[in-house]
Amino acid sequence: MSGYGDLLRTPGVARIISAQLTARLPSGMLSLAFLIHIEGIFDSYAAAGLVLAATSVGQAVAGPLTSRWMGALGMRPVLVVTLIVCATGILLIAFAPMPIWLYMIVGLVTGLSTPPIQPAVRTIYPKMVTSRQLTPLFSLDASAQEIIWIMGPVMTVFLATQVSSVIAIAVAAVFLIGGGTWFIACPEVGKVRIPRSRRRMGVVLRNRAVLLSTITGFLLIGSAASIEVGVVAVFGEEGAEAGILFGIWAIASLIGGLSMGHLPIGPWALARRIGILFVGMAAAPFALEFWWLAFALVIAGIGIAPALAVMFAIVSASVKFSETAEAYGWLGTGQLIGAAFGSAVAGFLIDEIGPLGGFYTAIGFALLGVIVASAFHGWHPDLRGRDASPLADTEPVQQIS
Numbered sequence: 001m002s003g004y005g006d007l008l009r010t011p012g013v014a015r016i017i018s019a020q021l022t023a024r025l026p027s028g029m030l031s032l033a034f035l036i037h038i039e040g041i042f043d044s045y046a047a048a049g050l051v052l053a054a055t056s057v058g059q060a061v062a063g064p065l066t067s068r069w070m071g072a073l074g075m076r077p078v079l080v081v082t083l084i085v086c087a088t089g090i091l092l093i094a095f096a097p098m099p100i101w102l103y104m105i106v107g108l109v110t111g112l113s114t115p116p117i118q119p120a121v122r123t124i125y126p127k128m129v130t131s132r133q134l135t136p137l138f139s140l141d142a143s144a145q146e147i148i149w150i151m152g153p154v155m156t157v158f159l160a161t162q163v164s165s166v167i168a169i170a171v172a173a174v175f176l177i178g179g180g181t182w183f184i185a186c187p188e189v190g191k192v193r194i195p196r197s198r199r200r201m202g203v204v205l206r207n208r209a210v211l212l213s214t215i216t217g218f219l220l221i222g223s224a225a226s227i228e229v230g231v232v233a234v235f236g237e238e239g240a241e242a243g244i245l246f247g248i249w250a251i252a253s254l255i256g257g258l259s260m261g262h263l264p265i266g267p268w269a270l271a272r273r274i275g276i277l278f279v280g281m282a283a284a285p286f287a288l289e290f291w292w293l294a295f296a297l298v299i300a301g302i303g304i305a306p307a308l309a310v311m312f313a314i315v316s317a318s319v320k321f322s323e324t325a326e327a328y329g330w331l332g333t334g335q336l337i338g339a340a341f342g343s344a345v346a347g348f349l350i351d352e353i354g355p356l357g358g359f360y361t362a363i364g365f366a367l368l369g370v371i372v373a374s375a376f377h378g379w380h381p382d383l384r385g386r387d388a389s390p391l392a393d394t395e396p397v398q399q400i401s
Helices: 002-009 013-028 030-042 045-073 075-095 100-112 117-127 131-144 146-162 165-185 187-191 208-235 241-260 269-286 290-316 321-353 356-375
Strands: none
Touching: 002 013, 002 131, 013 030, 013 117, 013 131, 013 146, 013 165, 030 045, 030 075, 030 100, 030 146, 030 165, 030 208, 030 321, 045 075, 045 100, 045 117, 045 208, 045 321, 075 100, 075 117, 075 165, 075 187, 117 131, 117 165, 117 187, 117 290, 117 321, 131 241, 131 290, 146 165, 146 241, 165 187, 208 241, 208 269, 208 290, 208 321, 208 356, 241 290, 269 290, 269 356, 290 321, 321 356
16 A cells, blocks of 8 residues: 555645546536436436436547547647536536426537546546556556545435435536636646547547457446446435445445555456456345445445556557547546446336346346456456556557457
8 A cells, every 4th residue: 555655645646636536526426416306307217317328428429529639729728618518517407497308408518518537637647657656546546536436426415315406416516617627727737748649530449458448348337327226216315325325335446446456457357357346236136225235335346446447557558648538538438328328228127127127237237347358358458567658659559450
């Protein structure tokens, strides 16, 4: 753990991590807040799933596009414009009553304008630390993200049940505006310039590590989103149990990420970590009561941050620096489409068969994740004995022929 202390003492690292976590805290709030808000208005989890899906699809489409814009126009201009539009969309969903189709359109626009903070910060990291520190930094970053999933759901459930879902969404908007402004003002954002990529948009997906991480990220987050909807359906919107369970789940992921952060990353690393998630998901439906679900989510959580850290590291080690932002944009796209599909499928199944529908959806996504990561482990670079620094723009890149 001392290595993490050294990382945080590196100039700028603690500041940039804190700023991006604050700006991205709404990621842990808005899905649940929108779910509770829309379900409360229309008395339908399916309707809520449609709005969540529209928002996530918008985010997915925007991810690679806004990431490339940062190379062409600079980080700050893209971040400022998207921040303004996204915050406006969130506040409209909170305060403006409208029919479901209009909620979906506003959700889509909100998603399309999500500030590309995640690809920006992961592009900045290799310029802030030594190559030896980069893999531990990705592990620290993936683990620190769990603060989002600890504070976000707990705050959302508390505000939505004790005050109102409108206030829960408005508070998320405040964090986005405040944290986004802080991140944009960080000196590192102005110092690092992403070179303009010379290749067409989407070509980076021919890189095997990027494609593997995008697909498995889709399945990992699809599983997580599904079980979130299932847990809310079990305990309803009035109690605090769902928020507490999400907090326990995130703490387990935080512990897993920090404890596995220095382990060597071999070709089977991703399959093993997603396998841990699958074991927890498979155990969950046996008893839909608080303590059993807490036990199952602890097991599942231990695999989440380590799996994400592996994805970040193998992508970084496999692409040129000029392509890192777009590569992480596609990785985020896979995860967001997973959230969209997971939420939507779980919502429809819950309306049909009850809360178990969310858990069955989560198991299916996790199982597919294990199968894909195992079947294509040959696409997974072996980082044992090497660092995760991006390739120089003059180096050859391994691609799918």
